[in-house]
Amino acid sequence: MTLGALVDAGVEPGLILSAIASLGLPCELTFETVRRAGFRATHAKVLAPEEQSHRYLRQIEALIEKSTLTPRQRDLSLKIFHRLGEAEAAVHGIDLNRIHFHEVGAVDSIVDIVGAAVGLESLGVERFESSPVPTGVGSVKAAHGLMPLPAPGTAELLKGIPLAESSVRMELTTPTGAAILGTVCERFGPLPAMTIESIGLGAGTKDLPTQANILRLFVGTIELPSGADRVWVLETNLDDLPGEVVGYTTEQLMAAGALDAFVTAIQMKKNRPGVMLSVICEEPRILDLEAIMFRETTTLGIRRYPVSRHKLRRKAVQVETKYGVIRGKLGWIDGRPPAFSPEHDDCARAAATHQVALREVSEAAYEAYKLSATPPDVTTG
The missing domain is CATH 3.10.20 (Ubiquitin-like (UB roll))
Incomplete structure (x- = not known):
C-alpha cells in the first residue's frame, strides 16, 4: 500500500523498478489502477515464487549493499530492516545477529521495504508525519501459529506510537508497515496545517465491507514562521571511549562544518555511564559529519532526524x-x-x-x- 501510494502521489515507477531489479531477486513488481469501495487507487503487486527458507539480517544487508541504491536509499532500507530485526530480537529473546526473518524476509517484503525507501527518499521531503495507526482486531496466522492482533512483532514496533481504534477484523498494520512508519515518521497526530500539492492512494489487496482499503499519502508544504528553518540532528551513544577522543571528535565535527557539537551525560545499558554525542548540521553536511563520527568513535549506528528552529x-x-x-x-x-x-x-x-x-x-x-x-x-x- 505504501508503494502504491508513493507512485500514485507522483513518484516515477521506473525509479523503484530499477532499484528492485538491482537486488537480483526472482520477482516482478507491477502497478495497476484499481477501485476500492468506489475510490480509485494504485495497487502495487509483487509476483514471486514461494520460498521455504528464511533470511538472516546479514543476508538482507548483503543484498542491499550490492544493489544500485543511492547511499541515502541504502541507509533508509537498512534502518527499516534493523528496526524490524530489533523488534524480532526483543519478542523472541534472541540476539539480533541470530534472528532469521519469516514473512518480512520473503521476497515481497524485501521489495516493499526497499521500494518504499527509494520512493520516500525520491520525494525529497524534509519531514514525515502520520495519523494514529489502526491495527485491526482478531487474529492472524503466521509462521509461529495463530496470534492476536496486533501481532507481537507489530506491537513491539508500535511502542511509543499512538494507535487508532478500529473494528475491522483483519490485520490492518503489518510488521513491514509498522517498521516503515516508525523509522521515517517524526510525529503522529492530525493532519498538519499545510498546502497540499499531491495525494497518493495506495490500495490494499482485499475489498472491505465497512471502509475503503486505502492508504492516503499527502505531499505538501508547511509555511515556517519568519526566522525559522530546518536543520538536522545526528546522535550516538558512547560508553567505551576516553574523554580525550570524544573531545577531539567534537573539534573535528565543528571544523567540518557542524553548526554545533556537544555531549550529554547519560546512563546506558547495564548501568554503564556514558555520553550522547549530538551534532546539529545542515542537510548537505550529514554524510561528511557521519563519516567523521564513524571514523573517530566506536559507534555502530547514528540516529538522524530533522528539527525546526526559530532564529533571531x-x-x-x-x-x-x-x-x-x-x-x-x-x-x-x-x-x-x-x-x-x-x-x-x-x-x-x-x-x-x-x-x-x-x-x-x-x-x-x-x-x-x-x-x-x-x-x-x-x-x-
Whole structure:
C-alpha cells in the first residue's frame, strides 16, 4: 500500500523498478489502477515464487549493499530492516545477529521495504508525519501459529506510537508497515496545517465491507514562521571511549562544518555511564559529519532526524572600548529592541593583553554598545 501510494502521489515507477531489479531477486513488481469501495487507487503487486527458507539480517544487508541504491536509499532500507530485526530480537529473546526473518524476509517484503525507501527518499521531503495507526482486531496466522492482533512483532514496533481504534477484523498494520512508519515518521497526530500539492492512494489487496482499503499519502508544504528553518540532528551513544577522543571528535565535527557539537551525560545499558554525542548540521553536511563520527568513535549506528528552529535576526557589529575594538553580534525579533553579545575570543584576547579580568572587558563592551547609536535597520526590521 505504501508503494502504491508513493507512485500514485507522483513518484516515477521506473525509479523503484530499477532499484528492485538491482537486488537480483526472482520477482516482478507491477502497478495497476484499481477501485476500492468506489475510490480509485494504485495497487502495487509483487509476483514471486514461494520460498521455504528464511533470511538472516546479514543476508538482507548483503543484498542491499550490492544493489544500485543511492547511499541515502541504502541507509533508509537498512534502518527499516534493523528496526524490524530489533523488534524480532526483543519478542523472541534472541540476539539480533541470530534472528532469521519469516514473512518480512520473503521476497515481497524485501521489495516493499526497499521500494518504499527509494520512493520516500525520491520525494525529497524534509519531514514525515502520520495519523494514529489502526491495527485491526482478531487474529492472524503466521509462521509461529495463530496470534492476536496486533501481532507481537507489530506491537513491539508500535511502542511509543499512538494507535487508532478500529473494528475491522483483519490485520490492518503489518510488521513491514509498522517498521516503515516508525523509522521515517517524526510525529503522529492530525493532519498538519499545510498546502497540499499531491495525494497518493495506495490500495490494499482485499475489498472491505465497512471502509475503503486505502492508504492516503499527502505531499505538501508547511509555511515556517519568519526566522525559522530546518536543520538536522545526528546522535550516538558512547560508553567505551576516553574523554580525550570524544573531545577531539567534537573539534573535528565543528571544523567540518557542524553548526554545533556537544555531549550529554547519560546512563546506558547495564548501568554503564556514558555520553550522547549530538551534532546539529545542515542537510548537505550529514554524510561528511557521519563519516567523521564513524571514523573517530566506536559507534555502530547514528540516529538522524530533522528539527525546526526559530532564529533571531542577526547582524555583526563592533564597538570601541578602552581595551580596543571588540566585535559582537546583535540578535532581535521584529518590533523588539536588539540584544548585544560580544565575541568571547575578542574579549579574552583583550583581557590577556591588558592583564584584566575577562568580565571587565565584557562589561566594557556592553557599556560601549549602550552608548552607541542602534543601527536603523535593526529597529525597523
